[in-house]
Amino acid sequence: MSLLKYESQIREPLVDGNKDYHQVTEDIIRPIEMKPSRLWYIGFWISVGLLLFGVYSIYREVTYGIGQWNLNKTIGWGWDITNFVWWVGIGHAGTLISAILLLFRQGWRTGVNRAAEAMTIFAVMCAGQFPIWHMGRVWMAFFVLPYPNTRGPLWVNFNSPLLWDVFAISTYFTVSLLFWYSGLLPDLATVRDRAKTKLRKLLYGVASFGWTGSTKHWQRHESLSLVLAGLSTPLVLSVHTIVSFDFATSVVPGWHTTIFPPYFVAGAIFSGFAMVQTLMIILRKVFALEDYITLGHIEAMNKVIVLTGSIVGIAYITELFIAWYGQNPYEWYAFKENRANLFSPYGWSYWLMMFCNVVSPQMFWVKKLRRNVAFTFFMSIIVNIGMWYERFVIIVTSTYRDYLPSSWSTYYSPSVYEIGFYLGTFGLFFTCFFLFAKYFPVIAVAEIKSVLKTTGESYKRKMTDIEKADAEKFYIEEVEHAH
């Protein structure tokens, strides 16, 4: 941790506005103690409405079967697996911010890590829905778990990428949850100790596990966070690698490529950061947290977006090149006719993806745009649409025409219940996020305090005052000594 103490002269402060420790607590915890705004209620009830629509869509699907989704003969993984991969990808930025940036000693992560981790957990909750309901007979979902059972020696297939997914997603969810909650304990204790009402004292008292802030506890807590970060870093890479294996280990043209793992991981971080931007820009505005989520934070995240966006762009071009260079006629057909040909049935989605993911993030090379909040917000939406289309392109354009022309499908368009399911996960995500923003500190209070002095302007000023006073004292002593 000692490297975090290094202060660069040219670096802008991580927290604006000359705060002291108490002010930080006040700013971040006050929204929890106040009644939520009208806007909060409107947003919350819209989310709940979407969630209910999703629940109804799932009810239809469970009652009448997968046929409710308009999936057809060859497109068996339409919107639902697209959404699954997209939501998992969204989740990755949270772990990236909290784990990888912690290992890299990036002080700026403290302003955004809490909300990003929460985003991860809610996004993985949404993602997990899709494969589970896609099973069709969802009451058999426990069949994917290995356990000695009464159906004879019937085990799951450990060689199957779909089973790897089960382990990857559930482990990812568990570890993210533990990481998030262990980080929340000290802040929940802060809320508890400020609480005025009995109910709040009770709830936060239970939730904070009796945290006191003892030095020994902090020492262990730091060690725990560091090791969990060290574990989550390869975990986050492995999860999306495994998701990409769902495609890459098959023999479907357009899926069977070795570039998938790094390309999926970069894409996940790309879309995840875009989602973090969307949420953070709303959050800082609604809760007046501009001093904590500064332009510097937004710019730093935009730099990550331009980096990962470029990696994704290179991956698209490499993939296209290898499809041609590999001399596999099926592969080349999938790329040339199903995707790159603008006038093929799904050509539009390929070029939309190309525009959103390859061309648009390049605008962030311009510093002015990188630090422009409105433009960043707009771009974050564009990137998320683009990344959704990336998964759609991979799934639909590869499967609607494969080896046998006799099984070429007609144009696939989702049913209202398939769209409803997707909207329902948005409802779930935002319902959870609204509740989180209301009842939990959206910024890691303790972590902000620990970087406050290494970057705060007030601290710098105080230090110069002390130095000045010391110099004066030294001068007076010298004069006295001389006489």
Add this chain to the structure above:
Amino acid sequence: MAGGIKKFVVGCFDDEHVLFPAVKNVRKAGYKIHDVYTPFPVHGLDHAMGLRETSIHTAGFIYGITGTTTALSCISWILTKDWPLNIGGKPHFSLPAWIPITFELTVLFAAVGMVLTFCYLCQLSPFVKKHHFHARATDDLFVMAIECTDKTNDAEVQAFLQNAGAKEVNVQNAETGWWIGRYDREQKLYRDDEKGY
């Protein structure tokens, strides 16, 4: 459960740069620091207090290894002995295909094990209650509690802490351990008139 009632002299500091020399001086003077409560992790404070380095990461390593072994032994037993399945003529013992799950279980065991160990060592759990020397210890104060013995002169310790830069000094009788309780209740575990606290 209860660690016993003891008497403490409590000093509250508002700056970690004042706290550090104070911790050093208090130790030099031979007083026993019960604990220092801080609102955020103050790096190096554990060394200044002379605390032992935590070995929670070693525990994490052991849990991780346990996860690896569990996964590998379980999968190889299932797929080679209990239920050998011919999948495209591939060998029953197909190690490369098992790496993802082995890795995931390693991480899962290590993470869950470490968090549980952390909660156990720090005695953290829902409904656990501990004595608070100062309500602002989780906000902006650094609170040092010095344990008193029969021979300790509290007035002297209080003066010492004040000299060291403490903003607020007092004497408290407190329960040192933890108990099942709730923070919304002003619960007294002892009576002031009780003998020898």
